[in-house]
Amino acid sequence: MTQSVVVQVGQCGNQVGCRFWDLALREHSHVNKKGIYDEALSSFFRNVDSGRSESGARDTTGGKIQSLKARAVLVDMEEGVVNELLQGPLREVFDTTQLITDVSGSGNNWAVGHMTYGTAYREQIVEQLRKAAEHCDCLQCFFLIHSMGGGTGSGLGTRVLNILEEEFPEVCRIVTSVYPSAEDDVITSPYNSVLAMRELTEHADCVLPVENQSLVDIVNKIKHMSYRARSGSVIKKDCTLISGQGGVSGAEKPFDAMNNIVANLLLNITSSARFEGSLNMDLNEIAMNLVPFPRLHYLVPSLTPLYTLADVNIPTRRLDQMFTDAFSKDHQLLQADPRHSLYLACALLVRGDVKVSDLRRNIERLRPTLPFVSWNQEGWKTGLCSVPPVGHSHSLLALANNTCVKLTFVELRERFTKLYRKKAHLHHYLQVDGVEQGCFTEAVASLSSLIEEYSQLDATKGHLTPDTPRLNMAS
Structure with missing residues (x-):
């Protein structure tokens, strides 16, 4: 059985990570009624006998769970979120050796996070990553969670990504990056995001971009569905959208529901690694099959049905509708419409009571309506996990390598340029x-080059030139 390590960096990264661990425990406890430490749990958790050292002493508990510890490294240059975590219901899932914190923060400055803290804490970060890796029998993947707009998430987050490539070059690096909206209240977020983009393009294997505005829109859609389903109804406190504050004590915060959607993205992408299924998809296969060109590794995620995120009384829609919705702009975690852009490849990760024949039938039904590059018409990757989300019969995560992501990058570059022309706040960096x-000119040049690569694919309608490498997709 393979294992993966989650690396949470910055306030957003740690808040989303809290959600993921909370929801993952909920899923495993729903399936694992006997409290046995099994292969499913071992993928993201270690079983530690709290009365012993972790020196490798033999397990005499008969496989019973002693104390679960998350395979995680938590990094934040402010103590607030991590301290809340240590005081909340998930405090036993982590120990202090997994945490790297400071007190002053990065001041919304990529340079402070990447250069100052990245240099000061490099050895400590390497040590914790190595310890996490040593506790794995077969380390398959690092999941990095961070935001793009702040200083620690963008700066130190991408520095950690560089360290992962240097120290573990053979281990897959999948990054979940939360992008700021155009109305972001951090004035320097365009600088931070563009500087971080260069690092993501050069050092990640896959990036799952998520936009704050899309998360806001989805939360509002779910609330509307709840009210429409039953007059005066509210989303239940223990549903996957809210989930008991995600392991953080205190009242529900404005971003909690948004963070939980990102956590559900991670739940779905890791479901095949955690549970059995008739078409289990290896995490390494995501990069192998969805990334035809090394720099074009940004995969647009969508989640359906939306009501699986909230326990509301809504009649179950037809299974086919779930597949149709996955390609509509209303279900994307990015402000984009993939149907009007070019697909390089697409993965469908299905959970629950769905047959392989249903999966294949829907791909054949949708194929004529989706514009795929001419050289990869068969560019579909599928995964089918038998364990559905708690309380629901099925769900679907689609990951599209689609040129629609270019629009997000163009808008980001425009916001960067408005600031940079005036040299506003540049002296802080x-x-x-x-x-x-x-550093700034190189970063925006890297982003412009990325945009141009997507534009060339759009312009040629996917026709290959003689020297363009082909992609061999797995079935």
């Missing part, structure tokens, strides 16, 4: 050791 103005 240039006074950090190791940062020169060339």
Whole structure:
């Protein structure tokens, strides 16, 4: 059985991570009634006898769970979120050796996170990553969770990504990046995002981009569905949208529901690694089959049905509708419409009571309506996990390598350019050791090159030139 390690960086990364661990425990407890430490749990949790050292002493408990510890490394240059976690219901899932914190924060400055803290904490980060890796029998993947707009998430998050590539070059790196909306209240977020984009493009195997505005829209849709389903109804406190504050004590916060949607994305993408299924998909296969060109590794996620995120009384829609919705703009976690752009490849990760024949039938039904590149008409990857989300019969996560992501990057570049033309706030970055103005020009040049690569695919309608490498997709 393979294992994966989750690396949470910054406030957003740690809040989303809290949600993931809370929801994952909920799923495993629903399936694992006997409290036995099994292969499913071992994929993301270690079983530690709290009365012993972790020196490798033989297990005499008969496989019973002693104390579950998340395979995670938590990094934040402010203590607030991590301290809340240690005081909340998930405090026993982590120990202090897994945490790396400071007190002052990165001041919404990529350079402080990447250069200052990245240098000061490098050895400590490497040590914790190595410890996490040593506790794995077969390390398959690192999941990095961070945001793009702040200083720690964008700066230190991408520095951790560089460290992962240096220290574990053979281990897959899947990054979940939360992008700021155009109305973001961090004025320097365009700088931070563009500087981080260069690192993501060069050092990640796959990036799952998620936009704050899309999360807001989905939360509002779910609430509307709840009210429409039953007059005066509310989303239940223990549903997967809210989930008991996701392991953090205190009252529900404005971003909690949004963070939970991202956590559900991670639940679905890891479901085949955690549970059995007739078409289990290896995490390495995501990069292998969905990324035809190394830099074009941004996969647009969508989740359906939306009501699986909230326990509301809504009549179950036809199974076919779930597949149709996965390709509509209303279900994307990015502000984009993939149907009007070009698909390079697409993965469908289905959970629950769904037959392989249903999966194949819907692919054949949808194939004529989706514009795929001419050289990869068979560019579908499928996974079918038998364990559905708690309280529901089925769900679907679609991951589309689609040129529609270009629009997000173009808008980001425009916001960057407005600031950079005025040299606004630039001095805060240039006074950090190791940062020169060339860092900005190189970062925006990298982003422009990425945009151009997507534009060329759109312009040629996917026709190959003689020297363009082909992609061999798995069936």
